[in-house]
Amino acid sequence: MISVNRYRTHSCGELRENNIGSNVSVAGWVANIRDHGGILFLDLRDQYGVVQVVVKNDKLLENVTKECTITVSGPVIRRDEDTYNPKIATGTIEIVAEKLEVLGKALSMLPFEVDASKETKEEVRLKYRYLDLRNQKVHDNIVKRSNIISFLRSKMTELGFLEIQTPILTASSPEGARDYLIPSRKHQGKFYALPQAPQLFKQLLMVSGFDRYFQIAPCFRDEDARADRSPGEFYQLDFEMAFATQEDVFAVAEEVLYETFAKFTTKDVFKPPFPRITYADAMLKYGSDKPDLRNPLEIIDISDMFIESDFAPFRGKTVRAINVENCGLQPKSFFENMLNFALSIGMKGLGYIKVDDEMNYLGPINKFLSDEQRIELKNRAGLKPGCVLFFIADTKSEAPKLAGQIRTELGNRLNLTDKNSFRMCFVVDFPMFELDEETGEPAFTHNPFSMPQGGLDALLNKNPLDVLAYQYDIVCNGVELSSGAVRNHDLDIMVKAFEIAGYSEETIKQKFSSLYTAFKYGAPPHAGMAPGVDRMVMLITEEENIREVIAFPMNSNAQDLMMGSPCEVTEKQLREVHIKLR
Secondary structure (H helix, E strand, C coil): CCCCCCCCCCCCCCCCHHHCCCEEEEEEEEEEEEEECCEEEEEEEECCEEEEEEECCHHHHCCCCCCCEEEEEEEEEECCHHHCCCCCCCCCEEEECCEEEEEECCCCCCCCCHHHHHHCCHHHHHHCHHHHCCCHHHHHHHHHHHHHHHHHHHHHHHCCCEECCCCCCECCCCCCCCCCEEECCCCCCCEEECCCCCHHHHHHHHHCCCCEEEEEEEEEECCCCECCECCEEEEEEEEEEECCCHHHHHHHHHHHHHHHHHHHCCCEECCCCCCEEEHHHHHHHCCCCCCCCCCCCCEEECHHHHCCCCCCCCCCCEEEEEEECCCCCCCHHHHHHHHHHHHHCCCCCCEEEEECCCCCEECCCHHHCCHHHHHHHHHHHCCCCCCEEEEEEECCCHHHHHHHHHHHHHHHHCCCCCCCEECEEEEECCECEEECCCCCCEEECCCCCECECCHHHHHHHCCHHHCEECEEEEEECCEEEEEEEEECCCHHHHHHHHHHCCCCHHHHHHHCHHHHHHHHHCCCCEEEECCEHHHHHHHHCCCCCHHHHCCCCCCCCCCECCCCECCCCCHHHHHHCCCCCC
């Protein structure tokens, strides 16, 4: 016997002209109520679409308010042609209500209009997130997220990866961001931690003999929110490969990310192979280790030209320059606005020279240049009529970052940055070590479990600051999608690397005992990465804030306003886990 759903025979979005004459039942939320001279019209919404319902007996509408849930039964008829609605798929038909039942009442006063929820204050949206999620744009983002994750799973399986879940309750790690700690009831004074990433577990899976692992992994970090970072938790496409090199990882990442973006966006997605840019070149040419390749502007280093300059602001400084073609005819206000932006990011000014049609240099910096320097600038920067050369001078550490921000601002103000494309690249050859600002001693720059280029020999015989690592990021439109590395699977190399960073072998045994011990039993070379799912969806949906693509996000202050989290707990709960508040 076939079961008939008592609430609906069809979804709101599937009815078409071929249903005309049929008696149907639909169920959903009342999106709108309109009175046209005694005949009432309802827009009924469910996940699949909207259908118009005609109500000729107003007694049927007793207790019906916007956003209540109802089930309606009646015949499907064709709309009058002058009332067709091309904006919805059911726009040529409507249902004449013969029966109507209220299934879930709604308050007559809503905290906001669902259709306008994205214009509502975020704190209110998040408190009533279940209403916000009824907004079609917000709803579509979550549906697209689900479809993207489904595609990622099928693609990874197709490439021979095995989906394996790793623990959520684990040990605290001394590296990385702050842990979320969970007190143990059974082991007084001891704590679990939520995993910042499945890093150690996936490496142990490689030691265990699994060849290709992946999971859509939840990660937990107690860090502050940003537009592209959710506080508390996030998801990543975590994968690892045994007997693999950096290029093997890149091949998988290129195929998976290209096909995902190409499938779910109408924008132009640049095809693999993605450019490989060294960290040093990224900081020089783009002023960032997250270069946005949609912006054609590049930065050059001209510090050597001003070591003994008569111009005091440049003398002995790190000086970067950006040549912008066809910029000379910009109005005076453009240069004033650029100067104001430069001041707002901490620069003391923004020098520039213009090149006129006769290749004469104009502008406040020109009088400090010698004829030889003008020729040198022309050759280095490729100056020609109409160009403007902007100068950025500061300390060795600050000048690259400031130049990167000026480059980005110029690209946006002059509409040079292609907003209709996705351009990805790998940033490679990160330094293994950097000087700790507080101690002045070498410290790990990136992932401490990465393999140094040159292996043990490099660690023994090179200045630590000159040692590069097999570490890499994948960047899309200036947003870091993922970091990854070829892992250090050799205990001798690991012990030496940690020694340089100030850790004893005893510390490794204590803090990373599982990995340290496992590597004594035949560890394969392995490598991997973990593209962020939330950031992928944010880019594909063209949202400015990552919270727009997460079903139930925390606010920027790491609070769940809907659930009231974090919250106080009872004294009894605290006693059970041996906690006393101070």
